[in-house]
Amino acid sequence: MNTSKDYDVIIIGGGATGAGTARDCAMRGLSVLLVERHDLATGATGRNHGLLHSGARYAVTDHESASECIQENMILRRIASHCVEENDGLFITLPDDDIAFQSLFIDSCQKAGINAQAIDPDYARLIEPSVNPELIGAVKVPDGSVDPFRLALSNVLDAKIHNADLLTHHEVTGIIRKGDRVTGVELYDHQTRAKVSYHGKIVVNAAGIWGQHLAGLAGVTVNMFPAKGSLLIFGHRVNTMILNRCRKPANADILVPGDTICLIGTTSERIPYDEIDNMYVSTEDVDVLIREGMKLAPSLATTRVLRAYAGVRPLVAADDDPNGRNISRGIVLLDHQERDGLSGFITITGGKLMTYRLMAEWATDLVCRKLAVEKQCETADNPLPGSEKNDFSVKSATRKIYSGSRVVQMSAQDRHGTLASNIASSDMMDDAMVCECEGVSIGEVNYAIKELHVANLIDLRRRTRVGMGTCQGELCACRAAGLLGEALEETVQAKDDLANFLQERWKGMYPIAWGETLIESQFTSWIYEGIYGLKPENN
């Protein structure tokens, strides 16, 4: 890439918002650079529920968010079908809850355009056998599940198709200003440890909760309100529909199924801004999540917990209220020229994963106004790469291209949609299985390394789910590390990478280290440290 190139727009943050903004800007013909300090979807985007909200959750308290959600919900089903599971959701009333809330809830949903229908508790038990049998009321809504990793990735892939440039593992360490104009960014490359600068007419701050820091680098003030939420992933899929409590939003009241797992969340805790990178899940958080989760689906009590993790919601404190009493859950678009007299700098934050596309549209509209570009937004109409409709169905298309085994084939198709056809399967080597739990082949790993911006094992896991299954990455990690090391021709780093991967994985396991999880941990330590002789000091 050419550092002297002057981009139309530089976007900071490889979450859904930044990825979506890159796509939108690129589709409108702008020259785009997207920069991300770690990997795609390592911020809130990769650390949430993956709930494709119908908006029902906000219907009573926040009409505007609710109607944004249902509109975007319908759009994402169309444009991101390979990232979405159309599972539907139930809002259940338990004996502890006030059944009177139900009619207010349904009314509010209908006002926001959400199709919410009360159903008989007996019928609810029939269509969702995992539900707490003591429920006294149920409302069906068009909730769904969304895979945020795939979503962010396919937005980036589309941006690249439209000529955008992407730099992952590049951290913005400074915002370059010329007087009252922002003209570029200073970057630190975590892989080569080099500093580089890039210039652009407009810089978009889409750094989520870190947006406060980036605004600071530009010399303006944005007050974020960090609210940490913890979640648990369970080892198999207990429910087929999303389960919510029909009451005011509270702790651990959403159980979302996705792929082969389900997850419960969240807790909500205000944390100081300087702790936003310390995503520790406490024993108490785990206990609350399980206790509350059991009220939605009692079988969670006996289901293995696979991982615990936490994220920080990028909520924004209103400008006149730095204490954060008056926080907004809606989308926040700041034109710093108007607000602070600093031109060439825009912040887009707040909102939700659900509304990333709309946020991107707002931000891009503003960029286009500033650059006098007239082209209209098309992101709601054009499907994302992987979700295109073909003349013949996705399934038969991939089956044609694949000679590979069925498990591998089906899993790859789930993960990459129509893009699965890019995965090599020409010989037996390509089909050999790297990760048995998740059905990841050598062909898929090599495709990810070549095409999907993978710099290390942890990135690879986000692209392919290698090491995400019930064994939590025991031996597939080592296999994948070998392939990655060969492909990147970096033998020395490969061991570091493996050690880092095991540490990262442990972070999600120690809060729930009992039963099978403790057994797996002990086994993994014996294999890697005892048999293989892997030590952090080798590296």
Added chain:
Amino acid sequence: MKFDTVIIGGGLSGLTCGIRLMEQGRKCAIVSSGQSAIHFFSGSFDLLSRVNGQEVTNPLESIHSLPSEHPYQRVGQANIARLAEEAPQLLDRAGMVFAGTAKRNHFVLTPMGTMKPTWLTLDDFTSFAKNDKLPLSRATIVNLQGFLDFHTLFIKDGLTRYGVEVQVRNVAMAQFEAIRRNPSEMRSSNIAKVFDQGDALDQFAEKVNKLGKESDVIILPAVFGLFNTTVPAALKARINKPVVLLPAVPPSTPGIRCQIQLRQRFQELGGTHFLGDMVREGKFKGNRLRYVNTNNHGDIQLEADHFILASGSFYSKGIKAGPYGLFEPIFGLDVDGENEREKWFDKQVFNNQPYMHYGVRTDARFRPMINGQPVENLYAAGSVLAGSNPLKEGSGAGICLLTSLHVAEQILQDQDDEERYI
């Protein structure tokens, strides 16, 4: 059914106890529910490799620096020295030849291409006297095409740091096409089965001989000799360069072979082996365990004068961790370990993990306790014991072999005492 001794667990510890007692003419039964740690065996038994993070040269001399609750301290240094001589002899009588001495650790090459100190090494593998230099300058690493559990890249990286010139080669063979067709079948034990019979080994050796002409050694994955114990020697005879085998798990081919040999030895001595059965509970009379019930035996009780608990650590479910505490699942024995689960772990995965130290609490004679009272005729041996972190110390198999031999001696002594008073 009545035995002199019933042993719960058929891993390295249970089998060692069983063989020792049978060799002394006691009638034993082993009940074993499943896979044991030896299925993943590296090829070396560790005695003591590190104390307080420092590498140990002479394990016997370093035992006194261990904490007093450590199983070695409780067996006693003199006993350890004596039993450490006996252990390889017992293994030898079962048909396994190990090199090494407890007075001085030797070194083996790991699959990361690094050197690791250890006590006894199976003769499939290569022992080195020193860890700062390798007695070779050019090595050829040969893998089987499509085999993903042999990480040539890591070996090469490690060896390169020792100044060794390394080339990596793949060998494709028609014999493996069939297993490669199913993408998850190309695993070490399936490969070993192919080499166990027919002419695959000859063809393989021929190909390797062509590839490794320029090298001092050939490095291969340890996928030789699963059921056929002659294969490793045959391989070395056919390859015209010294061969260094490195562990390729899961599972461990030499590990499975050792387990089979130990079991055969036990059975040839007349021992009864209930494989795939699980001890569910025991019946006590006062402080004595009278009999145990198992899954497959229904109402038939297994009675014995003595019982040995060799049921392993968390990994084998010898002890269990629930969200609200630790427990021993068969008898509810006292467990040494913290109650609150946030104390079980360290946030850095490569640090000393507290949970690794946990196990059943025993008295000075290795008898587990219930509410602080030892069970008179129950002993515990091997990785079910508390008091050490075998991974960090490098003491895994050593603790198993030596506490097992020690416990067998306790039982023999017990019985002698009892007989004297009859």
